[in-house]
Amino acid sequence: MSRALISRLAALSAASAPSGAAGPGAAHEPVVLADRPDGTVVRGARTVAKAHAPDCDAAELAVRLRIAAHPELHGTLLPPLPVTGPDGYLVRHDDGRPLTRWPYGLPVAPDDPDAAPWEDAARLLARLHAVDPQALPGPVPPMRGPAKAARALARMRAAPTAAVPSLAAAARAVEGGWATLPPWARDEAPAPGPGRLCHGDLHLGQLVRHPVSGGPWLLIDVDDLGVGEPGWDLARPAAWFASGLLAGEVWARFLGAYRAAGGRAVRPEGDPWPELDVPARALTVQTAALAVAKAAPEGRPPDEVESALVDSCARMVW
Known part of the structure; x- marks a missing residue:
C-alpha cells in the first residue's frame, strides 16, 4: 500500500459531497475499504x-x-461525483493511475445470505441491458468480461502449480474447459451480434444503497462496463447454479425477476441455457483459474468450493 496514494485518496474522499449522501454516524477519519492490485478504495x-x-x-x-x-x-x-480536472470525473495520481470519487453506499451484508438482493440485481441488469448504447456518450468501449477471463487464465499459467499434484491436475482441467470456449469468450475475437450495454462483472458486491435512508439498490464499479453479450452479466449466478454453489430456488428467483423486468439476455420463457451456456462456462473457467492461482503460492490443494468449480471445468470436455 502506497502512503502517498492513500493520502491522495483520503484528500479526494474528504471533498464535499451532496447534502444527505450520508447521515449521522458517518466516519470522518479516512478508512481503507479495499486495497488490491486492481483497485484501492478509501472512504x-x-x-x-x-x-x-x-x-x-x-x-x-x-x-x-x-x-x-x-x-x-x-x-x-x-x-460518479465530479472532480476538478480536464476529464470531469477523474484525476491522475503521480504514477498516472486514474482516481475517481463516488457517494458512499452501503453494500450487501455478506453475513446475511437470505437477505441477498438477487431480484434487485436482476431488475437492475434488465434496465441496464435495455439502454441503447447509441444514445450514450461514446464511443462506448467493449465490455471487458472476456478480457478478465483471459487475464485469469494468464495468472493461473504463471502460478507454481506443478509442486502440488492436485493443483497441477486442476490447472489441466481448467485449461480443458478454456479450450471449449469460442474465441470471443476468450477475448480473441469480437462478441457476436450488435451487443447491449453490459456491466461486465456482476456479483452481489457490486450493489450499494443509501447508508441512512436505504432506498433502491444501485450498481457500482463501471471499470468493465461496455457493449457486449448481455448473457455475461447473468453468467456468474448461472455458473454457481450449474456448479451446485447456488440453490436452485435462488437461481429461479433471479432469472424470473430478470425475465419479468423484460431482460433481453435470454428468451422470455423456456430454457435459458442456449444464451447462457457459453458465458456461464467462461465464468466457471475464470473463477476456477483464479482459485488455482491463489492456492498455488500457499502450496495447498483446492478446497471444497474450488474443487466444485474445477470439476465443472472437467465436465466441459466430457
Whole structure:
C-alpha cells in the first residue's frame, strides 16, 4: 500500500459531497475499504475515492464515467461525483493511475445470505441491458468480461502449480474447459451480434444503497462496463447454479425477476441455457483459474468450493 496514494485518496474522499449522501454516524477519519492490485478504495465522510488499476485505460474509463452519470442510467448505476480536472470525473495520481470519487453506499451484508438482493440485481441488469448504447456518450468501449477471463487464465499459467499434484491436475482441467470456449469468450475475437450495454462483472458486491435512508439498490464499479453479450452479466449466478454453489430456488428467483423486468439476455420463457451456456462456462473457467492461482503460492490443494468449480471445468470436455 502506497502512503502517498492513500493520502491522495483520503484528500479526494474528504471533498464535499451532496447534502444527505450520508447521515449521522458517518466516519470522518479516512478508512481503507479495499486495497488490491486492481483497485484501492478509501472512504472519507460521505464519499469514497478509488484508485483504478495501474493498467487501466483512462480514456475508456472517462467514457464509462460519463455513461454512469448520464440521465439514461439514473436509478441503475451509481453516478460518479465530479472532480476538478480536464476529464470531469477523474484525476491522475503521480504514477498516472486514474482516481475517481463516488457517494458512499452501503453494500450487501455478506453475513446475511437470505437477505441477498438477487431480484434487485436482476431488475437492475434488465434496465441496464435495455439502454441503447447509441444514445450514450461514446464511443462506448467493449465490455471487458472476456478480457478478465483471459487475464485469469494468464495468472493461473504463471502460478507454481506443478509442486502440488492436485493443483497441477486442476490447472489441466481448467485449461480443458478454456479450450471449449469460442474465441470471443476468450477475448480473441469480437462478441457476436450488435451487443447491449453490459456491466461486465456482476456479483452481489457490486450493489450499494443509501447508508441512512436505504432506498433502491444501485450498481457500482463501471471499470468493465461496455457493449457486449448481455448473457455475461447473468453468467456468474448461472455458473454457481450449474456448479451446485447456488440453490436452485435462488437461481429461479433471479432469472424470473430478470425475465419479468423484460431482460433481453435470454428468451422470455423456456430454457435459458442456449444464451447462457457459453458465458456461464467462461465464468466457471475464470473463477476456477483464479482459485488455482491463489492456492498455488500457499502450496495447498483446492478446497471444497474450488474443487466444485474445477470439476465443472472437467465436465466441459466430457
